[in-house]
Each structure stands twice: as C-alpha cells, then as structure tokens.
Amino acid sequence: MKPSDAETDRKYVLRLRNVGVTYSGGVVALRSTTLDFFQREFSVLLGLSGAGKSTLLRSLNLLVKPTSGEIVSSDFGVLGPTGALRQHRRRTALIFQHHQLIERHTALANVLTGRLGYHNTLRSFFPLPRADLELALHCLERVGLADKSMTRVDQLSGGQKQRVGIARALAQQPNIILADEPVASLDPATSEKILELLRQVCKEDGITAIVSLHQLEYAQRFADRIIGLAGAHVVFDGAPDELNDDNFAAIYAGHRREPIAPSRTSNPAYAQPPFTPEMEMSL
Numbered sequence: 001m002k003p004s005d006a007e008t009d010r011k012y013v014l015r016l017r018n019v020g021v022t023y024s025g026g027v028v029a030l031r032s033t034t035l036d037f038f039q040r041e042f043s044v045l046l047g048l049s050g051a052g053k054s055t056l057l058r059s060l061n062l063l064v065k066p067t068s069g070e071i072v073s074s075d076f077g078v079l080g081p082t083g084a085l086r087q088h089r090r091r092t093a094l095i096f097q098h099h100q101l102i103e104r105h106t107a108l109a110n111v112l113t114g115r116l117g118y119h120n121t122l123r124s125f126f127p128l129p130r131a132d133l134e135l136a137l138h139c140l141e142r143v144g145l146a147d148k149s150m151t152r153v154d155q156l157s158g159g160q161k162q163r164v165g166i167a168r169a170l171a172q173q174p175n176i177i178l179a180d181e182p183v184a185s186l187d188p189a190t191s192e193k194i195l196e197l198l199r200q201v202c203k204e205d206g207i208t209a210i211v212s213l214h215q216l217e218y219a220q221r222f223a224d225r226i227i228g229l230a231g232a233h234v235v236f237d238g239a240p241d242e243l244n245d246d247n248f249a250a251i252y253a254g255h256r257r258e259p260i261a262p263s264r265t266s267n268p269a270y271a272q273p274p275f276t277p278e279m280e281m282s283l
C-alpha cells in the first residue's frame, strides 16, 4: 500500500474526504472514500463493470454530486456551488470514451472549444483570439494531427478522434485530466498508442491524470498508481508492481489470477468486458 502523505510529503492536488455517492433509487455507487490525488501522478481506476469507477471519476469535478463528504482542490478549496468549482472545472479537462466531439466540425474547431472556459459567453460567439488558434494548432501538432486540422471529425478514425479529444483537453491548459474509459472503443494497437500519448503529454506538462480503465494489462503498463475498486469500495491503492494475487482477487470478485482453462467462460474474470485477449496473455 502507499505510504502516508506525511511520509512522502507529496503535494496533493485533489483530496476526497469521506466522499460517498448514493444515486436516487438507493444505489450505493461509492462508499465513504478518503483519498488524495497527487501532482503529476498518472493514476488508473481499475475494476469490474459497476465497481464505481465512473462515479468516482465524475465526482472529482462534481459532474456526479457526492451525497456525503467533500472534495478539496489544493488550488481552489472545497468544491461546491461557488467560484471554486468554476475555477476547478476550467483547469480540469475531460476525455470520454466516445470523444464527445462535434462530428460535423473540423478537428481544429473542436480543439478550440477547449478554450471556451477562458472566455465569457458573449466572446465565444466571435472568433477566438489568434493566440487561442495558435495554441489549438500546436495541440493538434502534439498529438500528430497537424495535417488533419481542417478535416471534419466525422472523416477521422476512432483513434484520430481520441487524439482530437486529447488535443482539446490540452488546449484547456489543465492541471488535471479526467479520462473515463478513453480506449474502451478502440482496438488494442490503437489503445496502446493513445495511452502512450496521453501519458507522455501529461508527463511533459506536469498534469495529474486520473484514468478509468478496464484492462489490467494497460493499468500495469501505464499507471504510476492503481486504485482498484470493487463493490463501491477502494480495495487496492498502490504501485502496479505492488498488485499481488490477493489484491487481484479483491478487485475481481474473488477470482484468482491463475488461468482457469476449462470453465473460464463461467468466471467473471474472463467473461466481463474488461478482460481482453492481451490481458489473458499477461495472466
């Protein structure tokens, strides 16, 4: 498990204090959780479907409102219905599984939307300043899409669309990126490239990344820290090389890491979408 804050003296960026989420209808999606996210760290939220990953991730900018506890930004204080939340959201970029791009607009126009939080509503009806345009082009260049800047998004591949999503996030000049299943719709080769790119740009810019992923193999390969969730609880929090068979079993509903050849289809560790052929090879 991770050493305490006092031992490491690391600077937290976001702090959850006893944060819990119960949806209307009574579904407990996140039990009381106390957790710090640290500057420049690339954290992966890992767990089976329904474990609570998206709920935790979305609570970090109050897209999902905690029903108990509070979230503290080191820069802006306790997040609530105040200026602190607006400021926090401006510096927190989101990357989604389905990109959430405007398909009929160009890649450049989509990346420019990353700048809207820096302007008032009226200003956003007019062409954005030249500096924003230059920044957006630079972001597209960083994700390898300079030559596609004037291409409509609906003419791009899934991997290229996710690169546009990353460029849009970078254009926001964030100090935090929240990425909810950013590679769930992509093939394995493209997924690896996207995660490599995401990790690289976050490291280059000192961005704190919190990424929910299904695939254990990717979590082990790209994360500085894995936060394993099961049944609305954090059941593991540590470096990838600290994840042992018991932790694996805790995250994956009691199933062991060993291959279970004859009856694997009845084993949720294999039957659930998180488990890909690449992951099986790594087990």
Ligand SMILES: Nc1ncnc2c1ncn2[C@@H]1O[C@H](COP(=O)(O)OP(=O)(O)OP(=O)(O)O)[C@@H](O)[C@H]1O
Pocket (backbone or CB within 6 Å): 023, 024, 025, 027, 028, 029, 047, 048, 049, 050, 051, 052, 053, 054, 055, 056
């Ligand atoms: N808006 C909602 N209203 C009610 N229940 C919800 C809502 N969103 C999620 N849930 C429930 O909360 C629990 C946690 O869901 P969540 O989406 O956070 O899990 P997850 O680990 O991200 O799953 P997945 O990998 O499938 O996205 C699940 O039981 C889910 O059905």
